[in-house]
Amino acid sequence: MLKINQLHKSYPIGDSSLHVLKGIDLSVDQGEMVAIMGSSGSGKSTLLNIIGMLDEADTGDYILDGLPINNLTEKKAAVYRNKFLGFIFQSFNLINYKNAIENVALPLYYQGIKRKERVEKAKFHLEKVGLLDWAEHLPKELSGGQKQRVAIARALAANPKLLLADEPTGALDTKTSYEIMAFIQSLNDEGKTILMVTHEEDIANMCKRIVRLRDGVIMEDKKVTQVRAEQYV
Amino acid sequence: MFDLDLWREIFQSINMNRTRTVLSGFTVLFAILLFTILFGIANGLNNSFAESFNDDANNSIFIRTGRTSKAYKGMQAGRRIQIKNEDFDFIKDEFNDEVQYITARIYKNVTASFRSEQSAYDLRAVHPDHQFLEKSIMQEGRYINMGDLHNRTKVAVIGRLVEEDLFKKTTAIGKFINLNGISYKVVGIFSDEGSDNEERKIYIPVSTAQQVYGNNDYLDQINLTYNPNLTINQAIGFGNKLEEDLKDRFSVARNDQRAIRVFNMAQQNKNVNQMTTVLGVIVFIIGLGTLIAGIVGISNIMIFIVKERTKEIGIRKALGAKPSSIVSIILIESIIITSIAGYIGLILGVSILKLVGPSLKDYFITNPSVSSSLVFGATVILIIAGGIAGYVPAKKASRIKPIVALRND
Numbered sequence: 001m002l003k004i005n006q007l008h009k010s011y012p013i014g015d016s017s018l019h020v021l022k023g024i025d026l027s028v029d030q031g032e033m034v035a036i037m038g039s040s041g042s043g044k045s046t047l048l049n050i051i052g053m054l055d056e057a058d059t060g061d062y063i064l065d066g067l068p069i070n071n072l073t074e075k076k077a078a079v080y081r082n083k084f085l086g087f088i089f090q091s092f093n094l095i096n097y098k099n100a101i102e103n104v105a106l107p108l109y110y111q112g113i114k115r116k117e118r119v120e121k122a123k124f125h126l127e128k129v130g131l132l133d134w135a136e137h138l139p140k141e142l143s144g145g146q147k148q149r150v151a152i153a154r155a156l157a158a159n160p161k162l163l164l165a166d167e168p169t170g171a172l173d174t175k176t177s178y179e180i181m182a183f184i185q186s187l188n189d190e191g192k193t194i195l196m197v198t199h200e201e202d203i204a205n206m207c208k209r210i211v212r213l214r215d216g217v218i219m220e221d222k223k224v225t226q227v228r229a230e231q232y233v
Numbered sequence: 234m235f236d237l238d239l240w241r242e243i244f245q246s247i248n249m250n251r252t253r254t255v256l257s258g259f260t261v262l263f264a265i266l267l268f269t270i271l272f273g274i275a276n277g278l279n280n281s282f283a284e285s286f287n288d289d290a291n292n293s294i295f296i297r298t299g300r301t302s303k304a305y306k307g308m309q310a311g312r313r314i315q316i317k318n319e320d321f322d323f324i325k326d327e328f329n330d331e332v333q334y335i336t337a338r339i340y341k342n343v344t345a346s347f348r349s350e351q352s353a354y355d356l357r358a359v360h361p362d363h364q365f366l367e368k369s370i371m372q373e374g375r376y377i378n379m380g381d382l383h384n385r386t387k388v389a390v391i392g393r394l395v396e397e398d399l400f401k402k403t404t405a406i407g408k409f410i411n412l413n414g415i416s417y418k419v420v421g422i423f424s425d426e427g428s429d430n431e432e433r434k435i436y437i438p439v440s441t442a443q444q445v446y447g448n449n450d451y452l453d454q455i456n457l458t459y460n461p462n463l464t465i466n467q468a469i470g471f472g473n474k475l476e477e478d479l480k481d482r483f484s485v486a487r488n489d490q491r492a493i494r495v496f497n498m499a500q501q502n503k504n505v506n507q508m509t510t511v512l513g514v515i516v517f518i519i520g521l522g523t524l525i526a527g528i529v530g531i532s533n534i535m536i537f538i539v540k541e542r543t544k545e546i547g548i549r550k551a552l553g554a555k556p557s558s559i560v561s562i563i564l565i566e567s568i569i570i571t572s573i574a575g576y577i578g579l580i581l582g583v584s585i586l587k588l589v590g591p592s593l594k595d596y597f598i599t600n601p602s603v604s605s606s607l608v609f610g611a612t613v614i615l616i617i618a619g620g621i622a623g624y625v626p627a628k629k630a631s632r633i634k635p636i637v638a639l640r641n642d
Contacts, residue, residue, distance in 0.1 A: 054636040078550065081552070081553050093548045097246070107552040158552075
């Protein structure tokens with residue numbers, strides 16, 4: 001599904017440069033649910049951004065679903081992102097002047113799907129996250145958990161191969177966090193490959209594999225027994 | 234290709250951010266409003282100039298004579314210069330290419346009467362071309378023609394007000410009008426846009442007047458129009474040549490200003506033209522400046538809008554928006570705001586001109602308005618302006634990196 005080889009990334013800071021990723025090797029198979037952990041500054045978000053094609057590595061190989069991802073033009077990156085990846089952000093990143101269903105339908109718009117079909121698909125995914133009744137509501141009329149569920153529906157709308165989540169529960173209270181995690185787990189049960197960045201142990205333990213980063217290198221990469229989130233809900 | 238969804242996206246963005254849209258639109262609206270009013274006023278000034286010369290053809294040359302003021306070739310000053318038919322023919326033959334219409338004039342004051350009505354009028358004995366020089370508009374019947382000239386017929390063409398005065402409600406055509414005791418058949422009634430005064434004139438053939446009133450071949454004045462194909466400078470040259478030739482013909486000193494006077498409208502036109510040209514340039518510069526200010530204004534606001542929408546654009550890109558789609562959104566939004574706001578400004582400007590236009594007549598501004606071709610041109614300029622104003626911000630927006638836009642802060 002995903003293969004990363006000797007990935008390096010540094011950011012210029014003034015005259016010097018900050019070496020954030022120092023040779024990452026990572027390989028993720030279809031159907032896995034991986035948590036990337038690490039303290040702030042460990043490079044976990046940078047890694048996720050590179051996997052999400054939002055950022056580019058300096059050196060190293062990155063192969064996604066058999067396709068080498070490097071030196072992409074912006075246009076190509078846009079097409080790949082749209083086709084392969086679904087994003088879930090800590091701050092939801094819904095477009096504030098679009099209602100729930102319009103937000104969910106946006107990736108489909110960029111796929112060039114007809115409006116009628118877009119609305120149908122968006123409805124289907126909203127129903128899946130249990131928010132069909134809220135379809136016409138603007139993000140500001142939704143609670144944090146609801147917003148994140150809309151964001152998840154949006155990430156799913158384009159039927160991506162890989163779901164990337166950057167601290168998906170970071171802005172939510174514990175109960176809501178577990179609800180969201182339960183939902184993400186159910187997606188994984190259906191076979192979606194999921195990669196999430198988190199710094200919360202309990203959230204990480206709800207994944208099937210934990211990759212720990214420190215100072216730009218992988219310290220630990222182990223499979224864990226998945227803690228089901230439903231039991232806390 | 235018409236992409237309905239793209240337009241939906243844009244209209245949603247415009248509609249959801251009304252304050253922003255209205256503010257940015259206002260800059261353009263005001264620029265176009267000023268531009269329109271300015272242009273209208275300039276047009277009004279031009280119209281006033283044009284109208285003040287509307288009475289007669291504006292390519293006229295008048296030749297009048299008087300007494301010499303300078304002794305020349307052994308002749309004393311104070312000699313009276315009299316133009317005659319032969320001088321008329323001389324001009325006609327000599328300057329055949331330069332002359333468009335030509336007529337002589339003999340002036341008389343007459344008492345005209347019809348039955349019991351009678352009144353005093355100016356009589357002018359003229360050639361047929363006089364109709365075009367004076368821009369007389371035939372209401373009924375015909376003007377004096379070559380036949381009248383040859384046969385010295387006693388016919389008269391009278392002004393609309395003469396008919397009103399003497400013939401009351403009945404038509405004058407075919408009736409006989411008595412001018413100083415001699416009967417003339419009325420063959421035509423004319424009107425004139427210049428003034429009422431002109432409509433109180435009576436015209437008869439020049440040959441008839443010469444026979445009836447003096448039995449000579451004297452003329453009081455020669456009026457002509459130069460060939461409209463001549464440039465202003467050629468026309469002025471023609472006028473000068475004409476004056477010199479006539480002075481030579483009558484042995485008048487070249488610098489004698491009173492013996493033979495040639496008044497050339499071309500000279501007048503040149504001055505007016507120069508003034509309106511300068512006026513046009515000034516208006517153009519001010520208008521262009523206003524327009525540029527408008528473009529810069531909306532460009533500024535669009536840059537601000539892009540900044541404000543950085544996060545949204547980042548989200549769109551993360552979801553798979555191509556740079557070209559981002560450019561379209563910003564560019565078209567800019568064009569729409571510019572076009573609509575500009576058009577409102579244009580309509581507002583035209584309405585204001587319509588509303589206050591008539592009351593500006595006292596300030597030498599007649600019928601201030603903008604032509605439909607200008608309106609069309611302005612619309613095209615608006616769309617281009619919107620494109621220019623939106624281009625830089627749109628390019629900027631398309632270069633936004635989603636990672637930067639989505640950074641949590």
